[in-house]
Amino acid sequence: MEVIRQKEGKTLAVTLKGRLNANTAPLLEKELFPDLDDVCNLRFDFSQLEYLSSAGLRLLLIWFKAMVDKGGSLRVLHPRPEVMEILEMTGFVTFLPIEA
């Protein structure tokens, strides 16, 4: 998985390429963790994310809660149909702001 980060003030934009699964989720967590202290807005560009499993959902949930606690938000942008299907299936669409 490839991670591209772009930080503007308190907003961190992350573009994910490839698969976010049980193997790559811990790597992503480790990679983003140091940056998250002063971030209260997270934007995930999922347009190139091919695959999302519960390990990735777990990160989305943790970070979503953290951002909400800081008064910010976590948004998911342009998920592909497969990923969208996962988000719908798991009910994440009910709380996660998603932009098509």
Place this chain on the structure above:
Amino acid sequence: MAPIRSHRPQIDIEILRKNEIDANKALIRGSLFTAAVLVILLICYATGAFKASPRVLLNNYIFFPIIIVVLGTTFFYHNTRFIAKPGFKYFLLSQYVIVIFSLNVLLPKHAVLGWAICIVVASLYFNPKVTMVTFGSVAVLMILGIYLGMFYGEWDANIMNANDFITLDGAQIPVGETTFAQRVAWLSSLRANGNNRYLLAFLYYYLPRLLIIAIVTFISSALANRAARVLKDEINIAKTNEKMQGELEVARSIQASVLPTTFPNNDKERVYGMMDPAKEVGGDFYDYFYIDDTHIAFVIGDVSGKGVPAALFMMKTETLVKSLATSLRADTATILERCNTALCTNNEASMFVTCWLGILDTVTGELRYANAGHNDPLLYSGGKTYYLKGFHGMVLGGFRTVKYREESVRLQQGDKFILYTDGVTEAHNAQNELFGERRLLEFASNHIQDGADQFVPHLREELTRFSEGIEQFDDITMLMVEFHKGANIASSRIFKADTSELNNLFNYSSSLLEILNFSKRDITMINTALEEVFVNVAKYAYQGEGAVEVSLSNDQDSIRFVFKDEGTPFNPLENPDPKITASSDEREIGGLGIYMAKTIMDEVLYEYTDHHNVLTLVKRRKY
């Protein structure tokens, strides 16, 4: 029965034992014949045809050995329990020697040939010891017989002259007609006058005869030794033959074990093959083997020549084709080219092999094949049976730089093909006609509807009928394959129960799902479900390291994954589903994965059997 000494091969004992029994039988026949001669003599004496004195003594005396010989030998003749005993020959020989001894006493002047016969029969045993023992007893008994003969036996010109008369009461009586006591008195008086007939009998009667017997013994022993040597050579040849035969049997079983004898008989494909060598081992081979989950290779070959050299070359070729086909993953022409190159290297015996190699895609039915000088296979397709003509490359093992050409044919549901060697088409009948391609095609057309496991044995029977009375000339080998579309995959692989194996799992499942024409999106979704289940096992099943076996199978409507692990019994389906309508605050991540798997798949089942957690996921195809 005496235990067989271990250092002496069984076959040695067998042949020597057989010889001894033969010799025993010969000796018994000889004894009976001799006894018959004695009976005739006895009758002659009893009727007065021959002169002898005293007749009564002779009569009584001679009866004894005759009874022994006639009764004894006829009793033992058919009794193999005795006849096979090592000591029996001594019994027979001593009996024979006693008969000759009695003849000697009776007829001193004719007995010497009888003693010679003793030596000759003793040498039948091919045993110097037996001959020497017999010679010794002959030497002793002969002298005894000579002296007894002087008093009892018929008048003998060598001991007593024709003009020897005994004067009794003034009358002169010929020695031959005198009694024992009269002869003793007479011989004693002669001796007193310096005419020692005892000494003369020893020097001029016994010794020359002993010399003759010794010569006979010498010649007989030489003959016996010669015969024993021939027998030993025969034993060695027999032993070598037996050893060779034993080794050939081993070779035969090794060769047979290389060729497959169990055949798939499932919905996917039915295969049946056989190799019937003309000699113990053959130069033909056939094989089928999976290259991967959806490709099966079929190969048939025929090495030039027959017997052991062909068998060795056959083993080499078979192994090469199989290993090249499974390792190269190349097209059939390339496989044959590489095989040819390898066979050309160090091909001192200049052997070659014809070979046909085909690789069948079990999903699409595409049969790709290349031919190295082998007979064209028979194909049944579209309701017709015909020869699958194609490019004939050079035989394998001929030249190093040969090129082959791959061709292909698309098999449909129920199509069949038959591979065979020229042992089929070149089977002869009594009129020296070949079975031929025409007859083969005719037979195949009429019987193609039979299953492979019936067709092949039927064709073999047909060939036996055709070649009735003719020895099988060449190895006969056939392999028949039926193709059934709607290919099913049944595959399984073992993974470490560790998330680092996820990519391997995806590669494995994706490759199979692609073969089964699942869409990319379906594959992604199914893989997500597989990941959730796999991660669950990886995290919770084992304390330390463990393994999980993932197997995949399908039928027309669905695909089925089975995860098997030996970890702690745990049913993930028992956990309640997460509330997916809950807000983020109430959310917990646990249970989400299994929920996803359940949602993506159409069926998820758990059972704990035989110390295994078994989780089955079924996805139905949607059309």
